[in-house]
Amino acid sequence: AQKVTQAQTEISVVEKEDVTLDCVYETRDTTYYLFWYKQPPSGELVFLIRRNSFDEQNEISGRYSWNFQKSTSSFNFTITASQVVDSAVYFCALSETRIHGSSNTGKLIFGQGTTLQVKP
């Protein structure tokens, strides 16, 4: 069965510190996709990144970076020089992609989330 584990329930840092959010996944699929979403206090889910299983290159977007390691089934997320606005719940998710007729079905399997609090 597919599973996503975010072992860190809550993390608290002081502004400008770097912080890494861990994500470990389990799947028997050879092709899969991994995602990170951010849920700020307002409640919406904001898409951050999508990565497929064949692309192990690390990605950087501003202060955000992602480290995908297939060997350890991990897809960790680092925020550099954290800011108060980064305070949110962050979810890692794995897609279960199946083909149905001529379309894809791709339900997301979410981890339990990591609550990040950045203090000024």
Added chain:
Amino acid sequence: DSGVTQTPKHLITATGQRVTLRCSPRSGDLSVYWYQQSLDQGLQFLIQYYNGEERAKGNILERFSAQQFPDLHSELNLSSLELGDSALYFCASSASTSLLGSTDTQYFGPGTRLTVL
């Protein structure tokens, strides 16, 4: 703003009642997904529709049903409501135009917070 809209934003009702949650996907997206977020279960997939047809089902209760209309908006119907149905219900949409076997990004709406008293 993801482009996905959900109404209402908040809904307060009583046990035993029935409610309908509405979702409009991003322009051009053919797939709609419904998820439930509760404190004890986390974010759980409920059901997916693609161009009007059901495509995948998760742990959706028999008291819940959904449909996608010709204009691609979707409704999630929850009936015989129980206290445990109180949750944040998200709708997401994706283009579903990628190569078969791929997964498009799902963009989420703001959610409907359901409170059952």
